[in-house]
Amino acid sequence: MNNAIYLILRLILVFSFLLHGCTFERKEQNSITLNIDQEIVTLDPRIESDLVSNQIYNLLYRSLVKIDSKGNLENETLQSFQLSRDKKTYRFKLKKTFFSDGSLLTAKDFENSWKKVLSPEFPSHEAYLLFSIKGAKQAKLQQGSIEEVHIKSIDDFTLEVRLEKEDPHFLEKLASPIFSPVKPGVFNGPYILKSWKLRDHLVLTKNPYFYDQKNVSIHQIKIYFMQNSSALQLFLNQEVDLIGFPFSALPLSSLSKIDEKYTAITxxxxxxxxxxxxxxxxxxxxxxxxxxxxxxxxxxxxxxxxxxxxxxxxxxxxxxxxxxxxxxxxxxxxxxxxxxxxxxxxxxxxxxxxxxxxxxxxxxxxxxxxxxxxxxxxxxxxxxxxxxxxxxxxxxxxxxxxxxxxxxxxxxxxxxxxxxxxxxxxxxxxxxxxxxxxxxxxxxxxxxxxxxxxxxxxxxFKMYHQPNLQNIEISPNGIVYLENVTKRSP
Missing domain, CATH: 3.10.105.10 (Dipeptide-binding Protein; Domain 3)
Known part of the structure; x- marks a missing residue:
């Protein structure tokens, strides 16, 4: 009897060890770690617009379109659009997509989010990007009302925008994070916020409701806020997967040392x-x-x-x-x-x-x-x-x-x-x-x-990565698409 109990206990311990080992291996295989040398002050993409913050916003949010690594426009939440003959009215048809809490993303969410930027008291550095929209500049400068801004949700999946005059770059502007649909506590991008400790770290996990989640292979991204010299040492110890600009500025004296072992992405x-x-x-x-x-x-x-x-x-x-x-x-x-x-x-x-x-x-x-x-x-x-x-x-x-x-x-x-x-x-x-x-x-x-x-x-841009990372893509306006990254087994 005692021998049987002993055998059962041993099997439980072995099974627990193997299970823990598999979990640990899965975490290592499906996560990446990087460092940024600038504190993130807000997760609202309508407020900040610096290069480092935009990297985080790209992981948490999706607007109507994005600019891919070749500089081409690619639909995100946008299904299709129609443009009027005078080239001043856009009617956008949305895909059926969801926020991270499972709620439907609608045209009204875009309308509310964009109009919030145009409130005179809202602190946005990039509000001028909306000024080609009819009534937008006047609303921001308190020379008109928000109700006069021509951003209208026709139904759940139809958004109409009227411009002051033709703007051949309007669709490209929509790729900016400021045009993201923002609702408190939820996200619509490939990742969601798991934890955030100021001046220490930020952890993002895969969003199960992201419309293209099947093509997101990295399950977790851990971002540290630390001195560049510390991050460099962790990178050389293979504890950090990706370093360099735009995430952090490497000590210039160390570049020759890194170049001996790693190939830079420029x-x-x-x-x-x-x-x-x-x-x-x-x-x-x-x-x-x-x-x-x-x-x-x-x-x-x-x-x-x-x-x-x-x-x-x-x-x-x-x-x-x-x-x-x-x-x-x-x-x-x-x-x-x-x-x-x-x-x-x-x-x-x-x-x-x-x-x-x-x-x-x-x-x-x-x-x-x-x-x-x-x-x-x-x-x-x-x-x-x-x-x-x-x-x-x-x-x-x-x-x-x-x-x-x-x-x-x-x-x-x-x-x-x-x-x-x-x-x-x-x-x-x-x-x-x-x-x-x-x-x-x-x-x-x-x-x-x-x-x-x-x-x-x-x-x-000049970055270095561990050899088992692949498919690191960078857009011409400086966004690093980490959601496209894959990680080989060591």
């Missing part, structure tokens, strides 16, 4: 690192802006700091001839004409290693070649945005990522000094006329001449 995207000048002060003087621009050694930034490839694969960046724009000799003959500010010029930048190194190089070059002193000031992204919004700065190192793939996306934000994204305070009647006539070549030449902002380099 992709140029439709975005750039820029310098923004505050035109309400010293940099109202074009000669001063020119002086700073011509004394920036962009080749050195690309070769020694960002350590990415030179050159540009987008026509706009090619037209600016940025890498050939280092001409300090053009400034020497005009040094006597430059203002000599008594106080140092303050250069603001987001607190990241790459930004700090770029800022240091700019400071050294400017102080060597120009009669100025430069003070560097790093800060958190939220603080930086607030200073830009108030125009409480001299020069600021900023990022720009295109929402759609036409240079109009960038040019439009400088259309007038009151534009939501124009942090410079610069405007030009001739520039406005060139935009109105869609003469973008002329608009670009005006920017090259006036330099209200200065381009430093085109963005290149």
């Amino acid at each position: 992709k140029k995207i439709f975005g750039a690192k820029l310098l923004s000048f505050n035109h309400d002060g010293l940099f109202k003087d074009k000669l001063m802006r020119k002086a700073l621009s011509y004394t920036i050694n962009r080749k050195e930034i690309v070769q020694k700091i960002t350590q990415t490839t030179e050159g540009y694969d987008l026509d706009f960046f090619k037209s600016t001839e940025l890498l050939e724009k280092y001409h300090p000799e053009k400034i020497r003959n005009t040094l006597d004409l430059l203002p000599s500010p008594q106080d140092p010029i303050t250069l603001l930048y987001h607190d990241e290693e790459v930004n700090h190194l770029i800022a240091q190089q700019l400071k050294e070059g400017w102080e060597k070649l120009l009669p100025i002193k430069v003070k560097l000031q790093k800060m958190e992204l939220s603080q930086l945005r607030e200073r830009l919004k108030k125009k409480d700065y001299d020069v600021c190192l900023i990022s720009w990522i295109g929402e759609y793939f036409c240079i109009e996306d960038f040019l439009e934000r400088l259309s007038d000094k009151n534009h939501f994204k124009n942090d410079t305070g610069w405007e030009s009647n001739i520039y406005q006329s060139s935009l109105a006539s869609k003469d973008y070549t002329k608009a670009i030449s005006i920017i090259n001449e006036e330099e209200p902002i200065v381009f430093l380099h085109q963005y290149t």
